[in-house]
Amino acid sequence: MANGIGKILTHLRDGGPTSRADLARATGLSSAGVTKICATLSDAKLLHEAAGKEPALGRPATEVSIRADGGYVLSIHLSPAQARVAVCNLDSKVLADDALSYDPSTPVATIVDKAADLARQVIASSAIPYGSLLGLGVGVPGSVDEDGRVNTHSVLAGWRDVPFAQMFEAALGLPTVIAHNASAIAMAEARYGAWKASESLLYILLGKGIGAGFVKTGAHERTSIVEIGHVVVNPGGPHCRCGGHGCLERYFSEDPLRGCIGQTDVPHEALISAAMDTSDWPQIYEYFLQALSTTVTLLGPEMIVLGGDLNTAPDAFVEALRADLPARVMPQQRTKLAIERTSLPAPVGVHGAACVALERFFFAHGPATLSRPSKAATRA
Secondary structure, three states: OOOHHHHHHHHHHHHOOEEHHHHHHHHOOOHHHHHHHHHHHHHOOOEEEEEOOOOOOOOOOEEEEEOHHHOEEEEEEEOOOEEEEEEEEOOOOEEEEEEEEOOOOOOHHHHHHHHHHHHHHHHHHHOOOHHHEEEEEEEEOOEEOOOOOOEEEEOOOOEEEEOHHHHHHHHHOOOEEEEEHHHHHHHHHHHHOOOOOOOEEEEEEEOOOEEEEEEEOOOOOEEEEEOHHHOEOOOOOOEOOOOOEOEHHHOOOHHHHHHHHOOOOOOHHHHHHHHHOOOOHHHHHHHHHHHHHHHHHHHOOOEEEEEEHHHHOOHHHHHHHHHHOHHHOOHHHHOOOEEEEOOOOOOHHHHHHHHHHHHHHHHOOOOOOOOOOOHHHHOO
C-alpha cells in the first residue's frame, strides 16, 4: 500500500499537473498533509510548480507536477542471448542505452559481470551522477519470486533459481528489483504508453520464444505472467523444452518461423511478412489464433498489444487478427477488445524494467533518501 508520498507521486504520474486542493480530494489526505508532503518533495527538487488553467473567476490555482529530471533509474532487459542497458528518467524516457550479445550457454555469473560493465559505460555516457540513480530494474524471461529477487525458472534460457537482484546489487551497488520481461512491459504500456486508458491489457512478446504479460489497472491492480507460448495447440506434436508436446512456441517463435521460411538470416522486422508467404502459414496462424483466443477468453483484456517481432508485422497480419479473433471469444468480450502495436519507443524492453524500478524505488513510497513528513501530518 502506498504511503502519503506514494499516493501523491502516483496521482501526479497518472493524472499530470494537479493543484494541492485536488490532490487532497483525490488521495484522501488532509490539506495540511498534502501541503507538507509537496513542500518536502519540492525541497528535494522532485516537483515543479506552475500556474494552472485560467478559471472563470479569480486567479489560477498553482499546480504541481513531477520533475522528470528529479531522479533516474538504471534498466536492464535480459534475454537468453542479449542484454540491453539504459538510463531512464522519472518519465521512463531513455537518456542513454547500449546492448551486448552473448552465447546462450554463457554462465549466468559472466552475463551479470558483462551487463554490469556495460551499465557503467552507459551511466558514464549519460552524464548522470551515479548518486542520482534510485535503483536498478531488470526484466528477465520466466517466473520471478514475489519479492522480485530471484528468477525462479526460465524455460527459454534454462535458468533456475538465479538470484539476479543480489548479483547485480553486489556488482553495481544499487538496490535492485527483477520482474518477468513481458509483464514489466505490459505495466509500462499501462503507465506510460498510449493505451493507459485501458482497464486491462495483454502484451504479447514474440522473439526467441513467445510470452505475454497481463496487467489490470485500477483499485485492484495486478500483473500476471501469461505462458501463452506453452498453450498446447497440437496435442502429440513436437516436444517442447517445457516438457510438453505441441506447444505454440514450437510453431510460432523465431526459430520455427525461420525454419518454415527456409532461411536462418531473416531479420526480425521481416519475419512475420516472410512467414506469411509460405504454404505453412495458414496452419501456423491458426495455432496462434487458437492460443490467443483461449488466453483472451480466460483473462478478458480490453487491449492486446503486439510486441517484439509482432510489432513489425505487416498491416495485413494485424487486420486479420482484428477480423478473426472476436468471433472466437465471448460476445461480451468483443465490445471493447482492441488490438494495437506497442506504443513505447525503442528499445521497448528497457521501458518495462525501468517501470518496475520506478514503481519500487520512487512511486510506491518516494525515494529512500527523502526526509519523510510525520504520520500525523499526512493523516486525513
